[in-house]
Each structure stands twice: as structure tokens, then as C-alpha cells.
Amino acid sequence: MAPARLVPAGAGRWLVAADAPLRRYAADVVNGRLSDLGWVGERAMEHERVVEHFTRRGTVIPMKLFTLFTGDEKAVADVRRRRGLAGLLSSLAGREEWGVRVAVDPGRLRRQIRERASRPTPGLTAGTGFLVQRQQEQRAVRGSLDDARQRADEVFAALASLAADARRRDPAGVEGATLLLDGAFLVERTRADAFTDEVRALARRHAPEGVSVVLTGPWPPYNFLTPSR
């Protein structure tokens, strides 16, 4: 990829652009490689490096990876046509995005419940006792999952109160482990320490219950480019 260059886009705004040779970036070439995660991943890192470089120097609206125009004029015209850019830029100024995920592993929960398990119910045969115990376990796991969901909601609320904006995405459920919260938070750079301290405190508080809290970031504000619903 050619070096990035700045293209004036009017109103004190600039496009960061780089020339993309057609033999590598024509639509059919890119489409053919989209399932190659190694290749896409390298392109993603290049894209991210450029976005982060400029994020440290001003307010950046990151474009989607593989946003391709046939020329500078087309790109500038597209940007000039957009409404609401001024509002978007001011909503992003001085802020960065943090990602927080809350997950629970039902298997881990079950092990914990088994360790804390009640003694065998007296007066039952070994077989019946086993079944009763399994039933109690299932019930306890369900209860713990409800509890974990509530914890995830509390984490979101606590962190949203420290953020300028917050988004929550419905996580894709995967059997065996459950992502309960996939949140993005737009945080003032000056409040980043307070925010990350709070995430760590929440992680410590919920870890003993089999609920993990994971922080990523800071990110460019990828999740805050569209108006909140």
C-alpha cells in the first residue's frame, strides 16, 4: 500500500487516503480473499495503524476497511455530501472507545456449585440421591446464570455512567460459554484512568462468581459513528 496522504475536503477537514493498486484491490480480488483471515488481518492492522496515528493528532472518523474510491474527487465529493459530520466530529472530540465484555462459563459455574454443593439429602438411596443432586445442580446453574446476567447489566450501567456514550451489542450465544455483555463505551480521554480503574474493580468483584470482565482498548470510536437508537 502506498504511503498515506492528506486530501483537503473543505471546512478544515481532511481525508486520509492511500493509493490502492487495482491488481491487489479490485473488487473481485478483494472479494476472493475476504475469507483469508491472515490476509484480511494484515490489512486490518495496516488500516488500524493509520487510524491510530491520526487519532493521536486530531479527531478521526474511521472508515470501514476496504472503502475504495476511483479517485480523490469521488472520495471528497462523497464526504462533502454527508450531513451531520460537524455534529459527529464534536461528539467524538477528545474521546476514545473502550470495549468491555462480560462472560460466564456455565461449566465453570457448575464446578463451583458442585464444590459448594449441599451434603447428600438424608434418607435417599445412593441412586436417587445422585439424581436429586443433579437436579439441584441444574437449578443452581440456572439461578447463577440469571445472577450473572444481572451482574452484566450492573457492569454496563456502572460503566455507562462514566462514559459520554455507551452501546451494547447482543452477543452471539455460543454453547458451553456465554457472553453476557459486549459493550462499547465512549470515554473522555481525561477520564480514561477512572474508567479503566472501575473496570478492574468490577473484574475483581465478579471473578469469584465465575463471571469474567475483559477490557480492550483504547480504540478509535468505531462503535460511535452512527446515531444511537
Next chain:
Amino acid sequence: MKAPAPETDLLEEADASLLDLVDHVLNKGVVVTGDVMLGLAGVDLVYLRLSAVLCAADRMLPPPDPKKR
């Protein structure tokens, strides 16, 4: 690339970080539609894969040590 804060409870594998990044730059950053249309419909799969990796990392944690109780 993003390194998770060291004190947080869970490890994030390199794989998860890469998928996370790809998910961010491909699925978000939606502001401008370029001239060249790409068939990005399949990229939802990235998120599914990311969820799978995150959950796998979760399962890799060792079971709690019974002697500590």
C-alpha cells in the same frame, strides 16, 4: 494492536485480538460508502468466530484448586 489491561481476569488470545480488530474495522466504520462494492455479507462470520474464540479461552481456564477450600 490492543493489549488487554494486565490485571483483568481473563486472558485474551492473540487470535481473539485479531478477530476483534477485524470485526471493528470491517463491521463498523460505516460512515462512507465507496465506489467499489465488496461482498462483505460474510463478515458476520468474523463475529461468530470471535465469540467462539473468546468462549474457548474461557474454557481453557484451569478448574479451581480444590485444596484451597
